[in-house]
Amino acid sequence: MKKIIDQNTTPSDLDEIAFMEEVVTEVEEIKHKVNKTEALLAKQLKPIPSISQRIIKWILNTFGVIYILIERYVEYPDDGNILGMEIDEDIQKMSRKNLCRYMDAVLPEKGFFDLQSTSKIRLGCQLLRESKRQEKINKTLESIDF
Secondary structure, three states, X not given: OOOOOXXXXXXXXXXXXXXXXXXXXXXXXXXXXXXXXXXXXXHXXXXXXXXXXXXXXXXXXXXXXXXXXXXXXXXXXXXXXXXXXXXXXXXXXXXXXXXXXXXXXXXXXXXXXXXXXHHHHHHHHHHHHHHHHHHHHHHHHHHOOO
16 A cells, blocks of 8 residues: 655645555554454353352352462472472472462463362363373474475
8 A cells, every 4th residue: 555655746645645544543443442342242241150150159269268378388398290290490489379370471361360270270181182282293293204
């Protein structure tokens, strides 16, 4: 859409260029507003959990808060190796909150701390599956002679 402005450019050409730039800017603003609106609608259209599910989640959250408050005082002396996997020293020293912040920093979306523990385990399983899949791909690529 860009026109080259040179000596032959007329005032009407300049007006057309300015108009086109204005249109492009307005279209970008509209795209941004539509994306925001779509995100809000997606949140609003989530199904409302039943009363029993809300009560269960409230109980879990209450016990979760109590667990977190108590867990601060637990020492984990054997965290250097968990189920055969070496754990980096900096990760061993992180608090639960810092571990969750780290997960938020590296995952595509924030909110790890607020997930229920079963959801965190599911996410961990998916990450391990992806890691294993990547290892297989890497081994396959290493075995191929180019």
